[in-house]
Amino acid sequence: MPRVVFLLLPRLHLLDLAGPAQVFSTAADLGYGYELSYVGEREDVPTAQGLPIRAQVTWPELDTGDLVVVPGWRGPTFHDSPRLDPDSSRRLAEHHAAGGTVASVCAGADALGRAGLLDGRRCTTHHGLQDELARRYPRATVVRNVLFVVDDRVVTSAGIASGIDLALHLVAVRHGPGAAARIAREMVVYTRRNGDERQAGALRYRSHLSDVVHRVQDLIDSRFTEPLPLGGLATASGVSPRTLTRIFGEATGMTPLRYQQTLRVERAEHLIGRGASVESAARAVGFQDARMLRRLRARTNVPSAGSSGGGPAGSASSTYDA
Known part of the structure; x- marks a missing residue:
């Protein structure tokens, strides 16, 4: 059973978390066999919308087929990003090095960057943060004005609702586009938007x-x-x-x-x-x-x-x- 682990940092946006979590939860309900976990550096995680979330502080054992997702958080710049514990950065890097997939939504790309996962790779983030991401991680190639980018098991997406598109894409890769369409229909959302926003119409x-x-x-x-x-x-x-x-x-x-x-x-x-x-x-x-x-x-x-x-x-x- 593939596991999806969400790394929750303070001031996270609820939809950055809830969108992809709903995709994988619906996939589990439809028999595609996902198990979701929520970890944080402390048990009580404040959100940008004011609703606190309870996380577990112990990471589960991960396999190469598992996915780690870092939802984004509120902050006008990456300088306002929450502190990322060195152990969390290490776990992100080690999971990828072992063959696992690591993903981010919106500002969560900064956590991947701090773990060294953006160096030499294509990536994206919210349109309001793209310039700063490029300055902060000059060894990364920031792809602008797209919904999500996949590069060597590092998956980054734009802001907020694009996390749903990212998750549906990952489901489609593992189970086929018909499965993604079935989940999207259950969620009453677009079946699957392509990573390049040019084709949205x-x-x-x-x-x-x-x-x-x-x-x-x-x-x-x-x-x-x-x-x-x-x-x-x-x-x-x-x-x-x-x-x-x-x-x-x-x-x-x-x-x-x-x-x-x-x-x-x-x-x-x-x-x-x-x-x-x-x-x-x-x-x-x-x-x-x-x-x-x-x-x-x-x-x-x-x-x-x-x-x-x-x-x-x-x-x-x-x-x-x-």
Whole structure:
């Protein structure tokens, strides 16, 4: 039974703790076999919201399959961070060195940094703390404006509610995206937001429970600027092109091409909103020129699953590139 240990430091944010704790608790209720523990450097831990929490001061025995999570705390800067006992830093470092996974939510990244776990790794934190994290740990690479970052079993997330996304991601890695979708549905939250916030707009198409479709969406999400032939997506998902088109449409209401185009348009809108020209935004997201982007932006509604946006979207020879 995998164990999830939350290291509770003074002034922690309740949702930084409660979000991921609810994910793993719900996973346990659904039979995925998690055991949760809450440890602190003292028994009574004050929270930022005024509700005290009782923690155990003795760490449980940890295995390589276990997870340690450090929720964040209130403080305008890391200089206001609570003191971290050397024994806690040592336990974080030793668990990772032994092959375990260590995660943080929001300001909890500072605890990982003090344990030496951010050196030479990519990481993130709340957008208001990113500059300071980069100055405090110059050997780390701070990835800005994303929900979470995974680097060599060190998982860091942005502020507050993003801890839910982090936890659902870890469940999906261990048990498959269908399990994460089942837990998210039970919690009435988005099935799973991707680490890169640029794709947040496409989340409405993630409320299904199909492992195959989630995996194809993961592939498209990570490579949406590239040509993605339907046959290649089908091969990667272990089904035929015809089957993939059918189940993808049943799960999302659109074709894989339409889904990729949606990601491209949303990313282009993000770039245009930050001052990019339509032409440069179009090329940045994978269009050969701005004509297709202008056509897609001009549509007021998402086209139906049968709409190809310029090609036979459902055919085996289709290439997911406009």
